[in-house]
Amino acid sequence: MYTIVKLREAPAWLDEAARWFHEKWGIDEAAYRESLEACVKGGAPVPQWYVALEGGAILGGLGVIENDFHDRKDLAPNACAVYTEEAHRGKGIAGALLETVCQDMAALGVRTLYLLTDHDRFYERYGWEFFCMAQGDGEEGPARLYRKITG
Numbered sequence: 001m002y003t004i005v006k007l008r009e010a011p012a013w014l015d016e017a018a019r020w021f022h023e024k025w026g027i028d029e030a031a032y033r034e035s036l037e038a039c040v041k042g043g044a045p046v047p048q049w050y051v052a053l054e055g056g057a058i059l060g061g062l063g064v065i066e067n068d069f070h071d072r073k074d075l076a077p078n079a080c081a082v083y084t085e086e087a088h089r090g091k092g093i094a095g096a097l098l099e100t101v102c103q104d105m106a107a108l109g110v111r112t113l114y115l116l117t118d119h120d121r122f123y124e125r126y127g128w129e130f131f132c133m134a135q136g137d138g139e140e141g142p143a144r145l146y147r148k149i150t151g
Helices: 011-025 029-041 093-107
Strands: 003-006 048-054 057-065 078-084 112-117 129-135 142-149
Touching: 003 093, 011 029, 011 048, 011 057, 011 078, 029 048, 029 057, 048 093, 057 093, 078 093, 093 112
Parallel strands: 078 112
Antiparallel strands: 003 048, 048 057, 057 078, 112 142, 129 142
16 A cells, blocks of 8 residues: 655655656756755745655655746646556556645645646546646647646
8 A cells, every 4th residue: 555755754755756756757857856855945835745655666746836837827836747657557646646735735825736737637536627728838739727726
């Protein structure tokens, strides 16, 4: 059984998490490390990072950053980098991560989250609502931007 960890409460996972997110999304590992270090340092509700762990391995994860590289800078903060290892999909990990992030953000005083994605109908299962289209940095066309009221 997996457990969901708030990385600000488990700084020992910082290097492994930075490497894991980098491998999944191809964004510079140093950029992830910088954001994860800011999360661990604390002082502000954003950024935050979360992983689902089982047996010392990361099965899934996501973060919350100000803007997930899109043109709607007014819509912040953003859940980002949502990923579940393929072998562990369909087990509720993404849903549990999304629920955890929403509860945690509400507790930290963040009432609204946004999420940019190419998926449709996936996030609705977890109470997210389509809000508008947004242009991702370097992307050919717009993507779906979802909103979730956390509390």
